[in-house]
Amino acid sequence: MTLDEAKQHLIQAWGTLGSSWGVSRTMAQVHALLLVSPVPMTTEDIMEALQISRGNVNMNVRDLMDWGIVRKVLKPGERKEFFEAEKDVWKIGMQIAKERKKRELEPIIRALDQVSTIEADITDPDVKQFAETVENLKKFANNTNNTLETIIKAEESMFWGSFFKLFK
Amino acid sequence: MTLDEAKQHLIQAWGTLGSSWGVSRTMAQVHALLLVSPVPMTTEDIMEALQISRGNVNMNVRDLMDWGIVRKVLKPGERKEFFEAEKDVWKIGMQIAKERKKRELEPIIRALDQVSTIEADITDPDVKQFAETVENLKKFANNTNNTLETIIKAEESMFWGSFFKLFK
DNA sequence: AAATACTTTCAAAATATTTTGAAAGTTCAA
DNA sequence: TTGAACTTTCAAAATATTTTGAAAGTATTT
Numbered sequence: 001m002t003l004d005e006a007k008q009h010l011i012q013a014w015g016t017l018g019s020s021w022g023v024s025r026t027m028a029q030v031h032a033l034l035l036v037s038p039v040p041m042t043t044e045d046i047m048e049a050l051q052i053s054r055g056n057v058n059m060n061v062r063d064l065m066d067w068g069i070v071r072k073v074l075k076p077g078e079r080k081e082f083f084e085a086e087k088d089v090w091k092i093g094m095q096i097a098k099e100r101k102k103r104e105l106e107p108i109i110r111a112l113d114q115v116s117t118i119e120a121d122i123t124d125p126d127v128k129q130f131a132e133t134v135e136n137l138k139k140f141a142n143n144t145n146n147t148l149e150t151i152i153k154a155e156e157s158m159f160w161g162s163f164f165k166l167f168k
Numbered sequence: 169m170t171l172d173e174a175k176q177h178l179i180q181a182w183g184t185l186g187s188s189w190g191v192s193r194t195m196a197q198v199h200a201l202l203l204v205s206p207v208p209m210t211t212e213d214i215m216e217a218l219q220i221s222r223g224n225v226n227m228n229v230r231d232l233m234d235w236g237i238v239r240k241v242l243k244p245g246e247r248k249e250f251f252e253a254e255k256d257v258w259k260i261g262m263q264i265a266k267e268r269k270k271r272e273l274e275p276i277i278r279a280l281d282q283v284s285t286i287e288a289d290i291t292d293p294d295v296k297q298f299a300e301t302v303e304n305l306k307k308f309a310n311n312t313n314n315t316l317e318t319i320i321k322a323e324e325s326m327f328w329g330s331f332f333k334l335f336k
Numbered sequence: 337a338a339a340t341a342c343t344t345t346c347a348a349a350a351t352a353t354t355t356t357g358a359a360a361g362t363t364c365a366a
Numbered sequence: 367t368t369g370a371a372c373t374t375t376c377a378a379a380a381t382a383t384t385t386t387g388a389a390a391g392t393a394t395t396t
Binding site: 337338339340341342343344345346347348349350351352353354355356357358359360361362363364365366 | 367368369370371372373374375376377378379380381382383384385386387388389390391392393394395396
């Protein structure tokens with residue numbers, strides 16, 4: 001398998017993985033492409049490599065930056081913008097966990113809290129089952145939230161730990 | 169908020185959550201509906217509650233059964249099939265983790281292994297970056313896989329633990 | 337101030353996914 | 367064996383999502 005074949009394989013697989021986790025196929029592919037590139041790429045490089053339009057690249061790169069896993073790089077003397085992906089796989093995982101927690105876990109916790117304000121007769125089996133299920137979902141969601149919080153905090157303090165070591 | 173309003177809210181929120189995690193909105197809604205129902209429901213009950221077609225209900229219920237979080241219930245003397253959701257939230261979580269591991273994590277690990285068979289000059293920086301990134305992705309994916317495996321196994325042995333206690 | 341070199345936006349087009357419903361299939365009782 | 371009661375399938379229709387590309391916007395140089 002040549003490098004280009006291998007890259008194509010990986011980009012395809014990453015796109016498929018993305019789309020089964022609710023991330024658009026193309027966004028995942030752009031991410032994979034930047035991930036395996038040894039140097040930052042321009043919009044045109046990406047258009048060329050994935051055969052997609054300028055607008056599409058622009059949009060997906062912006063989303064990846066919103067996720068905090070791709071950065072804009074400006075080269076002195078160049079007008080064009082370059083993009084590079086975070087290469088530390090653990091950091092990528094943490095960043096995605098952090099964002100999904102904020103974007104998807106916290107909203108569902110708020111929705112569950114809302115829905116708990118139901119005022120009704122607890123002797124009605126329908127009401128009872130509902131209240132109980134919601135209560136259990138809340139517990140589970142809060143647990144997940146706290147666990148992630150702990151891991152993310154640990155990760156960040158480890159980062160600052162190594163950061164400060166540089167100055168010892 | 170009345171029970172019906174609360175149910176509607178929850179079903180909506182669950183649908184939204186599902187679709188941001190790559191599960192079809194309707195499948196998540198059917199799941200939520202069964203989750204808060206105190207009794208098993210028929211295809212027609214579900215059609216009525218969510219205002220969707222028979223074929224749609226049939227398909228989504230089948231998928232939920234494939235995920236192992238909804239069961240078919242046959243009532244003696246009734247021709248119709250009833251469906252009920254697993255109510256134990258922790259079990260639901262474990263079951264989903266188990267399935268996604270099988271359906272999405274393991275395939276990507278295989279893809280990464282495939283892509284590592286690239287035979288090329290390691291002094292080429294392009295090849296080097298690629299090999300390194302793939303290596304790191306593999307480590308991360310295998311780690312995740314093993315962690316899940318451990319949790320699932322622990323969960324299952326706990327289940328068998330409590331199961332056998334019944335016979336003491 | 338105008339020209340150049342880019343980036344961003346967004347309505348329309350293309351594509352992908354989901355939904356429908358009627359026909360085919362199945363099961364069971366008479 | 368037939369027919370009634372149900373479930374499943376799947377091609378076509380509806381809907382949702384993604385993609386395009388050209389126009390508008392922005393920043394920099396001359």
